[in-house]
Amino acid sequence: MGVEERRQQLIGVALELFARRSPDEVSIDEIAAAAGISRPLVYHYFPGKLSLYEAALKRAAEDLASRFEEPQQGSLGGRLLRVMRRFFDFVDEHGPGFSALMRGGPAVGSSATNALIDSVRQAAYEQILSHLRVTDPPARLELLIRSWISLVESTALIWLDGRRIPRAELEIQLVHDFAALAAVGAAFDEEMTALLRHMLKDEPHDGPFTDLAARLITLAS
DSSP: OOHHHHHHHHHHHHHHHHTTSOGGGOOHHHHHHHHTSOHHHHHHHSSSHHHHHHHHHHHHHHHHHHTTOOOSOSOHHHHHHHHHHHHHHHHHHTHHHHHHHHHOOTTTOSHHHHHHHHHHHHHHHHHHHHHHTOSSOOHHHHHHHHHHHHHHHHHHHHHHHHOOSOHHHHHHHHHHHHHHHHHHHHTTOHHHHHHHHHHHHTOOTTSHHHHHHHHHHHHHO
16 A cells, blocks of 8 residues: 555544544554554554544544534524434444543543544534524624534533433434524524524424424423
8 A cells, every 4th residue: 555545544444443442442553453564564654653543533523523514405403403413423433432532531632632622613613603694703602602512512422321312312402402592692682682583584394493492382381
């Protein structure tokens, strides 16, 4: 293999192993064996264990960030639900690696990997803003979106610990959570009120936002 081809192969092998165990638990010897090469040859392509882990996590972070990309068609609630399904596809496929990346650890605690996590959060934030068609978000909207992204992360980590709640229920719940946070902001801020009305105006009768409103009305009555 050429140098770059071999590097990409090793990154792919590392990610496959991270899907089953935390990066901290995966050794260079295991990666070399799975790739069918010697340990010294791994170090020919990567100067150290951390550099290989960072390269693998960079690819994973780029993949995760791409899960938030969604065509701007249909209702916002429907778009967010599709995003959550793709996000949980990633979490399901890369559970131990995702958990280690988000929680930190010796192998993933470098400044480079912390920057990768921040880049995923920023990509998600910018994607949500684009769907809301907002270029200069007010403070309450920025707080809403960043708080929701943190909620999505923490929900995924809790789910991985035991998977006690069906995944599909969590996906729709997180979409409902976004609407609920927007409603709380709208109760105290005129800009958020206008934004909430914009979010709801194209929501179909069977959409996730409409479903939440109907359930809340039922509870109130």
